[in-house]
Amino acid sequence: MLNLFALCGKRRLLAPTLSALTLLLLHGLPAKAQFHAERAIDPNETTLEYGTYRLSVENESGPDACDVVLFGYHSRRPGRWNALSDTVLRVVPHRRHTLIGSKPGCMFYAETFYPDLLKGPDIRISLRPIAAGQRTDILGIHFQGNQNRLHPKCLEVAEELLHWLEQNPNVALNIIGHVNGADGRKSRSFYRKASVQRAEVMIAWLVERGIAPERLQAKGRGAESLLFPDPVYAWQHEANRRIEIEVLRH
Numbered sequence: 001m002l003n004l005f006a007l008c009g010k011r012r013l014l015a016p017t018l019s020a021l022t023l024l025l026l027h028g029l030p031a032k033a034q035f036h037a038e039r040a041i042d043p044n045e046t047t048l049e050y051g052t053y054r055l056s057v058e059n060e061s062g063p064d065a066c067d068v069v070l071f072g073y074h075s076r077r078p079g080r081w082n083a084l085s086d087t088v089l090r091v092v093p094h095r096r097h098t099l100i101g102s103k104p105g106c107m108f109y110a111e112t113f114y115p116d117l118l119k120g121p122d123i124r125i126s127l128r129p130i131a132a133g134q135r136t137d138i139l140g141i142h143f144q145g146n147q148n149r150l151h152p153k154c155l156e157v158a159e160e161l162l163h164w165l166e167q168n169p170n171v172a173l174n175i176i177g178h179v180n181g182a183d184g185r186k187s188r189s190f191y192r193k194a195s196v197q198r199a200e201v202m203i204a205w206l207v208e209r210g211i212a213p214e215r216l217q218a219k220g221r222g223a224e225s226l227l228f229p230d231p232v233y234a235w236q237h238e239a240n241r242r243i244e245i246e247v248l249r250h
Helices: 002-009 031-036 152-167 188-208 234-240
Strands: 051-059 066-071 079-084 086-091 097-102 109-113 122-126 135-142 172-177 216-220 242-249
Touching (some): 066 152, 097 135, 097 152, 109 122, 109 135, 152 188, 188 216, 188 242
Parallel strands (some): 051 122
Antiparallel strands (some): 051 086, 066 079, 066 097, 172 242
């Protein structure tokens, strides 16, 4: 799903803002066209319909189970399941969802998606045994624009990373910061410094909540690894301002 997001973000999106009259035609549009218009859609509109998806958990050898949190599942609280292996969800289109899967001994799983962009009715969490060098982008953890402050809306996702670190006390991580910088107005050194500062902010947040500082190391990639080199929508800018984790040792 993340790869699909990045692919769509690398293309110039030219869809105009929809008028109220155009909203009546959304059912006849392809899923991608509907998604391009997501900012014009009122979440309370009666035209929104729930879609049915199968959520399953697997590892390298077959079905598995883990704790699952789905942000965006409800408007005010996430969906939570313990030791989930398989379930059927009814989720709202045009709403961003962040899916978290965690299990002791397995890599932290994080994925952000819009149901409109899914190719089929299946959503899978793929668990990997923790190994040095493994990386995961956490699009659900991002920063306010031009600031080194965690966005308030991402704190619940940050809590899930904290919980995973508590579950796996021997894991040490590189916390890698990224900045948007798509307009290239600043120098590479500026962006690199800003991304390191954001990683340091994430580390400070985790340390304040009990994670040993020697388990965490700050790194920055500046604007060198943009998921969306030409961002148009707010969520694309947010995705570029993300945190990435890399396992140092375990």
